[in-house]
Amino acid sequence: MSNQEQAEKDYMAGMKYKDIAAKYDVSINTVKSWKNRYGWQRGNSKKGASPPKRVHTKSEKGAHKKEDASDELNANQELFCQLVGAKRLPLYRAYMIAYQVAVDNNAVRVKASRLRSNPKINERIVNIQQEVAAKHKWSLDKVIESLTFVHDAAESDIYDQGLKKANSDAMMNSLDRITSLLHISDEGVKAKAEAEIAEARAKSVDTSFSDEDRTIILDDMGDDN
Template identity: 40%
Template sequence: MEKWKAARKDYVQGMKYKDIATKYSVSINTVKSWKKRHWSNDAPISKKYAYKTKRGASKVINDLDANKELTDKQKLFCLYYIQRYNATWAYQQAYGGSYNTAKVEGSRTLAKPNIRKQLAKLQASQSNDLYFDAVDAMGELAKLAFSSIGDVIEFKSVKHMKWVKIRDEKGQYEDNRGNYRLDPMVDVDTGKQAYYYENIIRLRSSDEIDASSIKSIRIDKGNAIVEMYDKQKALGILLKYLNKFTSTAEQGNTVIVDDIDK
């Protein structure tokens, strides 16, 4: 196994650069290079625990950190699961691996009694530091509800004139058969030059759009297939919780939206 792959676990566990360098007999600059090239999407567990640090977060983190029944990876799984309530995604974020592996192992991890016990505590907590609070949820739902396919796809019609290819020794164009010229193609109905419209569809670059409203994107036979999230479903959920959110917000309470996919 390559050294950077073996060292990745140590980095995620919070080991310092100099200690990693000593362990694998490399320079600190080499370790920093590994971090930049291979670990850019990772963070030490201590930093991952600090997700969305707000008032009251430290107590929840301390309680989670004090749980001796769970491994560090299991604790991370709990934190990620609370964010999306998606066991497959949570497993991939905490453990890595392929989607198919995460789909199986994520369900198994979620079913473990000690995991479910910890998740129940997080859900019951009044802190919203580790998962969506009402404002976050409403904002995300509103983004989906009012998203448009025009946000990710640019489409337009371009007018082109029609021409007739005429063989001509003095023509300004040339192909493998010799010179030719282009004469206007006349529309028999109007007596004017004929034309046609070309419909152009272009997928916007990823740095131009907010991809959070895209459910999936794939290439099929050279064509980009884009699937957006269900706007009507998102709008329905948004309306369902709007009154509840408004009334509780006036009282200074927090509404936890935990059934977005139901």
Template identity: 40%
Template sequence: MSKMEDAKADYLAGMKYKDIAAKYGVALSTVKSWKTRNKWQRNNATKKKSMHTKSKSTRTKPKKVAPSLLPPELPDNDELNDKQKAFCLYYLQRYNATWAYQRAYGGSYEKAHSNAARMMANDGIKKYLTELKKQQSQDLYATANDILLRYLNQATSNVTDVLSFRTEKHLAYYKVRDKNGPYEDGGGNFRYVPKIDPETGEQAYYYEHLITLKDSKDIDTSNIKSIRIDKGEAVVEMEDRQKAMQILLDRLPKPEVNDGSTTSLLNALTGGMAKIWSKDDNEDG
């Protein structure tokens, strides 16, 4: 049997990555790469047995490692050492190179700030970060097109998606003080007298413009930036449509206008999205 096949047998028997690597004199990443490429799978019984197996106690201080940002099967890379890989993992947690360096290597802020810049300029670091980001995007099940579709939704949203507008017509009345009037307020009794329009001789009227919030079950809340009640009225702030449009226009192909007229934004955007999808489909194929 080859070294890799022997390693597989040990892995399926419950042996840890680091122990397999030490036994066969290979890098830890090599063992993980064997496991990933050849799709080694332990059965549940082996996993349980492995989890409950006690390891020998040591007095060695445990190494500080990066948080579990990605699955255990990290991209294989023999160019970087463990601390450099830990730096990359910490960097992807906050996108703060100085903080990532301090977490991986320790030391003062000044030293970390200086060394982090050199780390980020390292070709091996940049390559590994690219691989990690690609793996993260697969785990998130999100693509650039998903984000663009979100911006397209924002760019084409309208306040009428959230609010209802209507106008009501009301007859106009005078409020006349009358001690025998049917109504009462702080000033005493009163009654209402129709207000007559001198031009028509008929009762005058006025219009009231009403704005109401739609039922929550009918609202797409993803396009609402904030909503609050001010003096009993709903105040709604939508996501910035102009910002969303600009982001889309920067990303999408320039619309073709041959007749000098203004092409509608929606047609331009949806046409551009179709081109992007077509381009991505061709690349995937």
């Protein structure tokens, strides 16, 4: 039996959202999305015909507005949030999948953008992104630390072994990525990187690479400008 099926039994037995979420190690919004998606009903829902009628009568519009005004997300909204927050899909693609829209057009993109700007949708997406980051133990500091290691290792190899194209590429690429993540001006960083590589090349005692390799490296540095 899946967690969702077991959680449904707990819900039917009267367990609260937060207790179910804690029991199955999921978020409260995930439990709420299960309830909406699979139509969980408590108590005397089978005694009357009112719940089925609500789907086919004018009361549906009022019920939908009430749901949108509450803290709960419906199944479409939750799926949209998951696709954007966890899968990193573009807004329009997430909207098309969540709401089963077959054709991409300007109206779809407007609706997707409007949905993303909804405060509770935005909050849910941010929470999902934080959950994913925590699950994989990723953070901006960790990414920068890894890229800095690549840069420093490449720089060290350049000083110890002489200028090699692979090392210079690794150093420049890591600088580019750090620059992008920290929103630093590209011009200043690239200029400094080029100066460091030029200095390393001048100080290097390893001249074993060929003139052809030297030409390729210089051409690549020229392309970066």
